[in-house]
Amino acid sequence: KAGVTQTPRYLIKTRGQQVTLSCSPISGHRSVSWYQQTPGQGLQFLFEYFSETQRNKGNFPGRFSGRQFSNSRSEMNVSTLELGDSALYLCASRDMAGTEETQYFGPGTRLLVL
């Protein structure tokens, strides 16, 4: 099976712009989670989607939003970018149909906000 893919891999934006990141989970996985990783804060949970519904949400401002499509692909949007949004954004998928609970991570999208 192909792994989790994320596009784009690198992105440079300026303050005030908005950005959309994409994540394609492993085939058959219906849960997609998003994380932000920065040197200062480490890894932080953004949100999780399952069957097109947001199941859980971390402690991030409303500028961060996401959605999931019927094919389980997910997008994350950040509006009105701030310098502090520069980070590695990781998505992970997991199969919730059985007992497999391991999350499989994509390579991430590195966002730089200037």
Next chain:
Amino acid sequence: KQEVTQIPAALSVPEGENLVLNCSFTDSAIYNLQWFRQDPGKGLTSLLLIQSSQREQTSGRLNASLDKSSGRSTLYIAASQPGDSATYLCAVTRYSNYQLIWGAGTKLIIKP
């Protein structure tokens, strides 16, 4: 509030040594604990997952233990190799949802 701490923050050892990485958490009400590996600029790779009812898991040269009562987990790496150089992160899963709470990681360097 669940907090996860990893000690040490960095570790450098010669090739061939056995080593132990530590992870502690403040709330014992966890669903599971996972160890991940992250190579520079890359995503995360799951190494081991221990359910809250389990005491340990093994995969090849890796062995992870879990002591919920004391809020501790260790990752044991046997016969370390330069290819083991990476950052190792542990994460606990809350019972209330599937949110992972992460430690800051241990950066491991294995010297040839």
